Amino acid sequence: MDSIKKKRTVRPVAILFLAVLGIFAGLQLFDKPIEGRPVTGKIEAPREVIAILEKSCFNCHSNEQKLNWYDKLAPISWAVNKDVERAREVMNFSEWEKLSPGEHKGNMYAILNMMQAGKMPLHKYTLLHPSAKISNKDIEVIRKYTLSLSGIAPAPVKKEEKDPHQDIKTGSVTSPENLPVSPNGVKYTPDFKNWKVISMSTLFDHSIRVIYGNDIAVKAVETENFHPWPDGSIVVKSVWKQQEQPDGEIRPGEFVNAQFMVKDSKKYTDTEGWGFAKFSGRDLHPTGETASFAKESCIACHRQLAEKTGYLFDVPMKVNTERLIKNLQKK
Incomplete structure (x- = not known):
């Protein structure tokens, strides 16, 4: 009798196992391998930097996937393929030659910010790929390399130099035809200099950052109505290198860039309604070669780190952050 009961118990279990195995095998028929792409221009950086990126980033952000066997099995492979496609759109280390020097530097800052915030590599990825975890030592290597791209050593301000906001090349900025325009x-x-300062910040690159807002942006800040920010809002971050005086006082030194964010929800649908632009150096040259540069670089970092404040970094100082977050949670 006992043997008969065991047979009756084993049979349903065996049938269930075979059914699951059959379904799993059937899923493999619908598996689609990751699209193969050539390496057209791999990122060039010091060996220790490349080693970290290859360990923690290349499996998603490149055309050189080295997947584990379980990454290739459906349905896990479906999620892997989707993540790789999305990651390649944001940043691709195998097509680095498409980037301008400014975009290269901007991407490295984005990488550093994401690593420091613990946003990358993704937690769900490191659970299955523990070797991809980032250590504090890794972050320090990336930080030093990223800062080296900017040449952050404070430079003395020359008296004969003119304010980069007053003259562009050979023309006056008051003349519309001389104003630089971003690809998007x-x-x-230059009018932003007369706008209200809504926040200030500094960063590990020893910079001073002053954030200005036009009237629409200032009103949004005062009423805490910036999720989403109203169309027409313009926020400008003017970045300067720090210059330490003999008495220890820190003052703005060399001008670095002016970073614009213009809200137009209909025009900039791919970047959460924001038009991004960065005008660098004394000639205020714009970053990017095509209108899609912000989609490929800027917005990824803003989505990860500033979603709670409408994709804008450096929440204005007068905002009650705790109350704002509670209001957002109610929506």
């Missing part, structure tokens, strides 16, 4: 249509305007 965002135009530089």
Whole structure:
């Protein structure tokens, strides 16, 4: 009798196992391998930097996937393929030659910010790939390399130099035809110097950052109505290198860039309604070669780190952050 009961118990279990095995095998028929792409221009950096990126980033952000066997099995492979496709759109280390020097530097800052915030590599990825975890030593290597791209050593301000906001090349910025324009249509305007300062910040690159807002942006800050920010909002971050005086006082030194964010929800649908632009150096040259540069570099970092404040870094100082977050949670 006992043997008969055991047979009756084993049979349903065996049938269930075979059914699951059959379904699993059937899923493999619908598996689609990751699209193969050539390496057209791999990132060039010091060996120790490349080693970290290959260990923690290349499996998603490149055309050189080295997947484990379980990454290739459906349905896990479906999620892997989707993540790789999305990651390649944001940043691809195998097509680095498409980037301008400014975009190269901007991407490295984005990588550093994401690593320091613990956003990358993704936690769900490191659970299955523990060797991809980032250590503090790794972050320090990336930090030093990223800062080296900017040449952060404070430079003395020369008295004969003119304010980069007053003259562009050979023309006056008051003349519309001389105003530089970003590839996505965002135009530089010197008027922001007369706008209200809504926040200030500094960063590990020893910079001073002053954030200005136009009237629409300032009103949004005062009423805490910036999720989403109203169309027409313009926020400008003017970045300067720190210059330490003999008495220890820190003052703005060499001008670095002016970073614009213009809110137009209909025009900039791919970047959460924001038009990004960066005008660098004394000639205020715009970053990017095509209108899609912000989609490939800027917005990824803003989505990960600043979603709670409408994709804008450096929440204005007058905002009650705790109350704002509670209001957002109610929506």
